[in-house]
Amino acid sequence: MATTQADPEKGLETPAMDVIQTNVSSIHIGDIADLKSAKREDVDMANEVLMQSDCTAEEVAAVDQKKLLRKIDIRLLPIMFTALTLFTIDKSTLSYSAVMGLQKDTHLTSDQYAWLGSIFSLGYLAANFPCALIIQKVPLSKWVVITMSIWGLILAMMGVGKNFGGLFAIRLLLGFFEASITPVFVIMTGMWYKKHEQAKRLGIWYSGNGMANMLGGLLAWGIAAPDAKTGDLAPWRFMYVITGAITVFLAIVFFVVVPDSQLTAKFLAPAERVAAVERIRSNQQGIGNKKFKLYQAFEVLKDPRTYLYFLIQFVGNIGWGATGTFGSLLIKSLGYNSRQALIQNMPSGACSFVSILVFCYMAERMKDRTLWAGISCLFGVLFGAMLYGFGLDHKAGALAAFQLSHFSVATYILNFSMVSQNTAGHTKKVLTNAILLVGSTTGTLSGPQITKNDPSYKKVKLAMFICPAFILVVLCIIRFINIRENEKRDRTAEQRDETDIHREFLDLTDGENPDFRYAM
Numbered sequence: 001m002a003t004t005q006a007d008p009e010k011g012l013e014t015p016a017m018d019v020i021q022t023n024v025s026s027i028h029i030g031d032i033a034d035l036k037s038a039k040r041e042d043v044d045m046a047n048e049v050l051m052q053s054d055c056t057a058e059e060v061a062a063v064d065q066k067k068l069l070r071k072i073d074i075r076l077l078p079i080m081f082t083a084l085t086l087f088t089i090d091k092s093t094l095s096y097s098a099v100m101g102l103q104k105d106t107h108l109t110s111d112q113y114a115w116l117g118s119i120f121s122l123g124y125l126a127a128n129f130p131c132a133l134i135i136q137k138v139p140l141s142k143w144v145v146i147t148m149s150i151w152g153l154i155l156a157m158m159g160v161g162k163n164f165g166g167l168f169a170i171r172l173l174l175g176f177f178e179a180s181i182t183p184v185f186v187i188m189t190g191m192w193y194k195k196h197e198q199a200k201r202l203g204i205w206y207s208g209n210g211m212a213n214m215l216g217g218l219l220a221w222g223i224a225a226p227d228a229k230t231g232d233l234a235p236w237r238f239m240y241v242i243t244g245a246i247t248v249f250l251a252i253v254f255f256v257v258v259p260d261s262q263l264t265a266k267f268l269a270p271a272e273r274v275a276a277v278e279r280i281r282s283n284q285q286g287i288g289n290k291k292f293k294l295y296q297a298f299e300v301l302k303d304p305r306t307y308l309y310f311l312i313q314f315v316g317n318i319g320w321g322a323t324g325t326f327g328s329l330l331i332k333s334l335g336y337n338s339r340q341a342l343i344q345n346m347p348s349g350a351c352s353f354v355s356i357l358v359f360c361y362m363a364e365r366m367k368d369r370t371l372w373a374g375i376s377c378l379f380g381v382l383f384g385a386m387l388y389g390f391g392l393d394h395k396a397g398a399l400a401a402f403q404l405s406h407f408s409v410a411t412y413i414l415n416f417s418m419v420s421q422n423t424a425g426h427t428k429k430v431l432t433n434a435i436l437l438v439g440s441t442t443g444t445l446s447g448p449q450i451t452k453n454d455p456s457y458k459k460v461k462l463a464m465f466i467c468p469a470f471i472l473v474v475l476c477i478i479r480f481i482n483i484r485e486n487e488k489r490d491r492t493a494e495q496r497d498e499t500d501i502h503r504e505f506l507d508l509t510d511g512e513n514p515d516f517r518y519a520m
Contacts, residue, residue, distance in 0.1 A: 059271040065279065068272055072192055073201075075267055079250075079257050080185055080205035083148065086247050087181050088212030089219075090155050090174070091120065093243060095328045096220035096345075097236035099338040105234055112164045114452035116171050121321065121445035123175025125438060131180045132434035136292060136426060139260035140184050148251035151177040156244025159237035175441075182416070183433040190420045190429070191261060194280055195519060199369060199417045203360025206413040210356060210406075213349025219243075221342040296427035299511050305422065306435055308478050312415045312471050313439030319380070319467035320409070321447025322460045330402065330457040334395050344399060351406040355379070359410035363417070368520045370479040373414040377468035377475070380408025384465025388458070408468050412440075421519045422482070425509030482518035489514060 094102075094116060103113055135143055154174050161167040189201050219242075223235045233241065259265040262276045300306050323330075327348070332341040355376060363372040383405035390398035419436060423429045451459035492514065510516045 060274045060278065063271055063275040065275070068268075068275055068279070069197075071267065071272070072276065075265075076188070076192060076258065077201065077204050079254055080188075081208045081211075083144070083181065083250060083254060084185070084205050084208030085212045085215065086208075086243070086250055087178060088209045089216040089243055090151065090178065090247060092212060092216050093155070093158070093220075093240060094120075094171070095326075096216060096342060097239065099328045099332060099341050100220060100223075100236040100239070101234055102236050105236070106161060106163055106167060108164055108167075111452065114448045116164075116167055117321070117326075117448040118445045119168055120171045120175035121441040123172040123177075124179045125175075125441040125445065127176045127179035128434045128437045128441065131183065132430045133292065135180060135184055135187070136430050139264075140188060141254065141258040141260045143180060144184055144258070145251050145255040147177045147180050148254065149248055152244045152247030152251060154244070155247060156241045159233060159240035159244075179437065179441075183430065183437060186416050186420050186433055187429065192276070192280070195421050196364060196367065198420055199360045199364035199414070202413050202417045202420070203356050203364075203410075206360075206416075207353050207356040209409060209413075210349045210351070210353025213352060213406075214346045215349075217342050217345035217349065221339055293425070293427040296425045296509055297431055299425070299509050300428050300431045300435070303432075303511065304481060305478060306432060308474050308481075309415060309419055309432065310435050310439040311474050312411070313436045314443040315467050315470045315474075316408075316411060316415075317440045317443025318447045318450065319384075319463040320412070321444035322451040322463050323447075326448070326451065326457060326460050327402075330460055331399065333455070333457055334398055336399075344403075347403040348406045351403055352409040355407040355410040356413060360414065360417070363414060369414050369418050369421070370475045370482075370520050373411045373418075374472055374475050376408050376410040376414065377472045380405050380411075380468030381465050381472070383407070384461065384468065387464060388461040405464055411468065411471060418478070418519070423510060424513060424516055425511075428509045479520060482520060486517050489517065 098113065102108070108116070151174055154170060154177060158167065158170050158174075161170060185205060186202070189198050189205075193201050220239060223239050223242075259267070262268070262273045265273055265276065268276060328341045328345060331344050332338065336344060359372045359376050363369045366372070383401045387398055387401035387405060390401060416433075416436065419429075419432055423432045447463065451457070451463060454460070508516075510518070
């Protein structure tokens, strides 16, 4: 039976019996001309699950696939959503604390405050490639637990910051230890879900970004109340201590709940573990490989998609970085007081939350990520331009435009979804994710610097509609490249005569696997 993948979303299914019979020792090297070797360390970890299984093919075939998917969803998605929510709240506390007295209490100038926004991204940037190498080698869940615990403790230390130097060092370390969570979650999603299931799941856990803006704004608003009891701590200091403590607690829960892979998933029966691997066979990606493969690193550099993915993250985060740092201050400049500025951030979070869920759901339903990422960008272009055009005499309209422009946030995670679906080979995948995060962090680093020292915040408003307009062009180029490559592979497949070749768990890249097709 051939394993050609005509449909890039679903591919062709392989019977459960093939799962038991197809392992490293049964691969026919001569049938796979572009496979470098078949050493055990070269192939995917999925083979370990298959070889260590003590169940029969009949038991695997009897597994209820819908029930299995539901068990995986219940185990992974709630904790990932909660972790991403806290991650975003932790990043956003600087914006909230700016209108709660941070600048006054620590004697910060406007330029120093902008640097506190940027230095987080510098720490994030410094950690990207070391983290990419580490997460290929270590158990993913345990790595999240370690880094989450550390960043929770560091975040609480912001509450004792006295001056620019101390806050600068803490924000730098905070960025360094928060750098792993997004790439790890993207890789975990690819490990557990089929291609056509991933966009919605990515949307579910990443919608914590919008929830964070709602909950964070509400938390800050409550703590900043005149009658709020925060002991001897200023309200902004108390907020850092509380969010840091919650983060450490969540790390403990994560350790208990989330397995590193199907191999260690104790919440699944042995036959379900095999079925959990078999169900993602059609992805042509496997679940991971701990060996760093230099040729896959070179393929990252040769793939034009790498640079286009980078551009989306870099340009998009110039606008989002500026908004994240100066958003509360921009609202305050429209004529709202400090507490009103905090509560008015909540509708922005609601727009992000809804857009991520709806656009990711539609992208999965219609099997078209580039289309819905583009629609998300259009919201940013339209409402960003409206915000730029409104003056102070249109206070309500300007506020509504600012809030609705957050529908463009869905583009960010849909770009990661494209990488998750269209990048195979574990070394290539982790390095591509790292490059995306370099784009994210350099963009976030640049945003506050480009838009600082502007009391009218016109630079922020300008970035909010120019950046998504640029991304629209990049998305069109990615779409064109993928369509052309799929057509080329389809023509080549018609000329091949291959039977019973199982490439799915050989850790091949999308470039070297002729059965791979790129999703839109």
